[in-house]
Amino acid sequence: MRTSIATVCLSGTLEEKMRACADAGFDGVEIFEPDLLVSPSSPEQIRALAESLGLTLDLYQPFRDFEGVDGPLLDANLERARAKFELMNRLGIGTMLLCSNVGTATIDDDAVAAEHLRLLGGLAAGYGVKVAYEALAWGRYVNDFEHAQRIVDLADHPQIGTCLDSFHILSRGWDPAAIEKIPAEKIFFVQLADAPELSLDVLSWSRHYRVFPGEGAFDLVRFMAHLVRSGYDGPVSLEIFNDVFRQTAEDRTAVDAMRSLIWLEERTASYLGQHDGGTQYPMSLATLPGVAEPTGFNFAEVKAGNPDAVSELLYQLGFTFAGRHRSKPVQLWTSGTARVIINGQQAGGMEPGISALGLDVQDPLAAASRAVQLRASPVPRRSQADEQVLQAVFAPDSTEVFLCEATADGTAAWADEFGPAETGGAQTGGQPAQPLISAIDHINLSQPWQHFDEAVLFYESTLSLTPIASQEVPSPMGLVRSQVMRSADGGVRLALNIAPLIVESGPGGAEYPQHVAFTSTDLIATARSAAERGLRFLPVPANYYEDLAARFRLDPEFLAELQELNLLYDRDGDGAFLHFYTGTVGNVFFEVVERRGGYEGYGAPNAPVRLASQYLASRGEPNRKDG
Numbered sequence: 289m290r291t292s293i294a295t296v297c298l299s300g301t302l303e304e305k306m307r308a309c310a311d312a313g314f315d316g317v318e319i320f321e322p323d324l325l326v327s328p329s330s331p332e333q334i335r336a337l338a339e340s341l342g343l344t345l346d347l348y349q350p351f352r353d354f355e356g357v358d359g360p361l362l363d364a365n366l367e368r369a370r371a372k373f374e375l376m377n378r379l380g381i382g383t384m385l386l387c388s389n390v391g392t393a394t395i396d397d398d399a400v401a402a403e404h405l406r407l408l409g410g411l412a413a414g415y416g417v418k419v420a421y422e423a424l425a426w427g428r429y430v431n432d433f434e435h436a437q438r439i440v441d442l443a444d445h446p447q448i449g450t451c452l453d454s455f456h457i458l459s460r461g462w463d464p465a466a467i468e469k470i471p472a473e474k475i476f477f478v479q480l481a482d483a484p485e486l487s488l489d490v491l492s493w494s495r496h497y498r499v500f501p502g503e504g505a506f507d508l509v510r511f512m513a514h515l516v517r518s519g520y521d522g523p524v525s526l527e528i529f530n531d532v533f534r535q536t537a538e539d540r541t542a543v544d545a546m547r548s549l550i551w552l553e554e555r556t557a558s559y560l561g562q563h564d565g566g567t568q569y570p571m572s573l574a575t576l577p578g579v580a581e582p583t584g585f586n587f588a589e590v591k592a593g594n595p596d597a598v599s600e601l602l603y604q605l606g607f608t609f610a611g612r613h614r615s616k617p618v619q620l621w622t623s624g625t626a627r628v629i630i631n632g633q634q635a636g637g638m639e640p641g642i643s644a645l646g647l648d649v650q651d652p653l654a655a656a657s658r659a660v661q662l663r664a665s666p667v668p669r670r671s672q673a674d675e676q677v678l679q680a681v682f683a684p685d686s687t688e689v690f691l692c693e694a695t696a697d698g699t700a701a702w703a704d705e706f707g708p709a710e711t712g713g714a715q716t717g718g719q720p721a722q723p724l725i726s727a728i729d730h731i732n733l734s735q736p737w738q739h740f741d742e743a744v745l746f747y748e749s750t751l752s753l754t755p756i757a758s759q760e761v762p763s764p765m766g767l768v769r770s771q772v773m774r775s776a777d778g779g780v781r782l783a784l785n786i787a788p789l790i791v792e793s794g795p796g797g798a799e800y801p802q803h804v805a806f807t808s809t810d811l812i813a814t815a816r817s818a819a820e821r822g823l824r825f826l827p828v829p830a831n832y833y834e835d836l837a838a839r840f841r842l843d844p845e846f847l848a849e850l851q852e853l854n855l856l857y858d859r860d861g862d863g864a865f866l867h868f869y870t871g872t873v874g875n876v877f878f879e880v881v882e883r884r885g886g887y888e889g890y891g892a893p894n895a896p897v898r899l900a901s902q903y904l905a906s907r908g909e910p911n912r913k914d915g
């Protein structure tokens with residue numbers, strides 16, 4: 289599949305955009321006219337730059353408001369087109385995009401529009417270029433791709449064909465199956481965009497909210513399947529008008545874009561494999577190393593300049609110190625299969641924060657190769673000869689994601705690099721035979737708002753995690769969007785939260801704490817033992833417990849126990865959820881959860897209580913529970 293992208297998708301100058309597209313691995317670009325008009329480079333220089341970057345210039349766009357107009361305006365429009373065809377010859381671009389008329393058309397007659405397109409085709413022939421007619425969703429008379437195609441048929445000129453744009457087709461609810469009826473040689477160009485479901489006029493939706501394939505709600509796999517079946521084999525180009533991408537570093541957006549297209553290509557290949565058996569089509573679709581979902585968490589890593597505050601929390605939760613790394617300032621704490629690494633390497637005066645997570649996968653090499661083919665950056669590692677070689681890539685928020693070998697007994701092969709425990713921390717104590725905390729339940733990573741869609745696409749495409757319906761949680765600092773990505777059996781649950789931007793601290797000014805949640809087989813016993821070891825719980829206000837009593841019929845003694853220990857409670861169906869939070873150290877805190885009777889959620893109704901309590905704590909408000 290030939291990949292292309294419109295320069296309007298990216299921030300920067302035309303030259304910067306082209307370099308970013310080439311670096312991300314695109315085959316070609318569409319030149320968006322306004323980008324050229326403001327460039328100091330001549331058309332010849334842009335052409336030479338594309339050549340030197342190995343990019344093809346696939347399309348010049350847009351040409352607007354041409355057809356369906358009165359005689360004098362038509363003459364002027366043809367003159368306008370002549371100038372653009374001359375320009376295209378200088379650029380070396382063979383196809384121009386013509387949008388259906390949204391403003392000046394006064395004649396609602398297909399025969400007239402077709403006649404005008406035929407005239408345009410005649411002019412284009414003189415310059416050896418072609419024109420791809422695109423039905424904009426808000427076109428005055430033509431807003432449906434089948435209608436545009438009927439006009440192209442009527443025009444019946446070799447230089448005149450269709451441009452299909454998934455946004456204009458799917459936003460209007462047109463059925464993309466009709467693409468298969470269009471003769472392949474008449475599809476001159478294809479643009480792809482996804483979009484979230486919004487109730488908005490199509491123009492505003494299109495101009496501000498398009499996103500890359502896989503980041504929205506459109507079924508682009510089915511769209512692509514119809515396109516492939518039509519016999520089309522030209523460029524598949526991303527055309528994303530998006531306010532956030534326009535202000536994000538262009539190289540980052542280009543990588544996100546390329547990832548979305550590679551993944552769509554793979555999913556289309558797999559869809560066609562399932563539905564059309566071995567049928568061969570002109571467009572060849574590349575695939576990636578397939579990987580199964582990760583089966584569990586192998587570890588979580590906290591980086592900290594001073595490990596003591598973190599190790600103290602873990603000790604209070606009942607974790608056992610399992611030793612120091614034999615060559616690095618790194619500690620391992622365990623409880624059951626929950627492993628937390630506290631890494632003091634290169635952490636200087638750094639506040640504690642989650643820096644890495646390890647996932648159990650069947651084939652770490654294949655999983656890493658897939659991630660890298662999806663343009664994830666590998667984490668550079670300098671392993672010593674006697675250490676496990678671990679595969680890792682950076683997530684969009686720079687968290688390191690390690691792809692670890694799953695073992696049948698839940699142990700970690702690298703753990704023998706740690707020890708012996710006796711030489712280690714202040715608080716050791718042997719591992720109890722049956723620790724209450726048995727595993728990592730989920731990891732919660734706050735994400736900068738502007739990279740949220742990119743993060744969801746990253747975890748879904750590289751790691752095969754599935755996003756479940758997102759939630760919105762109010763906090764004193766704004767609405768937090770929470771998106772859980774999980775494996776089918778719940779072995780891996782990752783909660784991504786959009787951190788609201790604290791306006792006064794400026795972009796990136798405020799870091800939101802992140803957390804690791806552990807599973808306990810007996811939450812109340814865990815809380816009691818943690819309290820005895822001096823754990824400071826995140827305080828929960830009395831109002832919360834009054835509301836709990838009103839919502840659920842809880843045994844008064846049980847309710848009193850929840851309140852005494854600062855425990856939170858929720859229910860779904862037959863299931864119940866008990867959990868508590870520790871205080872925050874630096875940018876990290878811990879949660880302990882007990883899932884009863886198949887509870888599948890994360891205590892979302894309680895999240896506002898947590899966020900408000902953390903907000904008070906971060907402002908140094910008195911903790912009334914402590915007196």
Ligand SMILES: O=C(O)c1ccc(O)c(O)c1
Nearest residue numbers: 350387422453494495527
């Ligand atoms: O919003 C527009 O005007 C516009 C322009 C060119 C396109 O290809 C398109 O899909 C939309």
Ligand SMILES: [Mg+2]
Nearest residue numbers: 422453479527
């Ligand atoms: Mg378009």
